[in-house]
Amino acid sequence: DAGVTQSPTHLIKTRGQHVTLRCSPISGHKSVSWYQQVLGQGPQFIFQYYEKEERGRGNFPDRFSARQFPNYSSELNVNALLLGDSALYLCASSLAYSSYNSPLHFGNGTRLTVT
Amino acid sequence: GQQLNQSPQSMFIQEGEDVSMNCTSSSIFNTWLWYKQDPGEGPVLLIALYKAGELTSNGRLTAQFGITRKDSFLNISASIPSDVGIYFCAGRLTAGKSTFGDGTTLTVKP
Numbered sequence: 001d002a003g004v005t006q007s008p009t010h011l012i013k014t015r016g017q018h019v020t021l022r023c024s025p026i027s028g029h030k031s032v033s034w035y036q037q038v039l040g041q042g043p044q045f046i047f048q049y050y051e052k053e054e055r056g057r058g059n060f061p062d063r064f065s066a067r068q069f070p071n072y073s074s075e076l077n078v079n080a081l082l083l084g085d086s087a088l089y090l091c092a093s094s095l096a097y098s099s100y101n102s103p104l105h106f107g108n109g110t111r112l113t114v115t
Numbered sequence: 116g117q118q119l120n121q122s123p124q125s126m127f128i129q130e131g132e133d134v135s136m137n138c139t140s141s142s143i144f145n146t147w148l149w150y151k152q153d154p155g156e157g158p159v160l161l162i163a164l165y166k167a168g169e170l171t172s173n174g175r176l177t178a179q180f181g182i183t184r185k186d187s188f189l190n191i192s193a194s195i196p197s198d199v200g201i202y203f204c205a206g207r208l209t210a211g212k213s214t215f216g217d218g219t220t221l222t223v224k225p
Contacts, residue, residue: 042119108156
């Protein structure tokens with residue numbers, strides 16, 4: 001079975017540009033979450049989507065947005081990129097929104113470098 | 116916001132030794148999770164704990180969910196070179212939102 005897949009794997013952008021990152025969850029998983037991992041730190045929660053609706057948002061500016069499609073795949077968009085947005089962006093899927101025994105399964109991430 | 120304190124930050128051990136790392140929080144969580152991350156990859160789930168006091172094993176790994184629901188530990192017995200990596204604890208309230216510690220970097224000397 002395929003795990004969580006993310007594209008692209010690496011990306012280099014210039015300050016002020018816009019970026020779109022894509023994620024396909026594990027088959028059967030309806031919830032997708034996005035995390036930002038800066039070098040040397042643990043992942044930081046950005047968004048959770050379930051059934052195409054935003055179910056949670058972390059402490060990130062409005063430049064960050066996301067959406068979920070009917071097939072449960074998701075996109076993360078970041079506008080007006082800053083140098084500090086350089087990080088590994090991780091997508092994770094889980095079976096359900098609130099099921100207590102539904103742990104996150106992560107993809108290998110998209111490495112974004114902003115120059 | 117919720118903060119997790121994970122310790123130690125790094126460990127250098129000999130192959131065959133046992134390892135212990137822990138996480139503490141000022142907040143209560145419903146679930147504690149332990150992940151391992153290798154370079155260039157996403158975190159991989161090792162153990163999930165769902166009840167206060169729960170002790171769970173996965174091969175040479177053992178983890179416990181603290182009684183207060185504010186802490187958890189992970190033990191690795193008889194370490195081997197492939198145990199090298201970064202170990203993260205995570206506390207969770209809802210299925211998608213987890214709060215992560217900053218990781219314990221484990222180095223195993225053959």
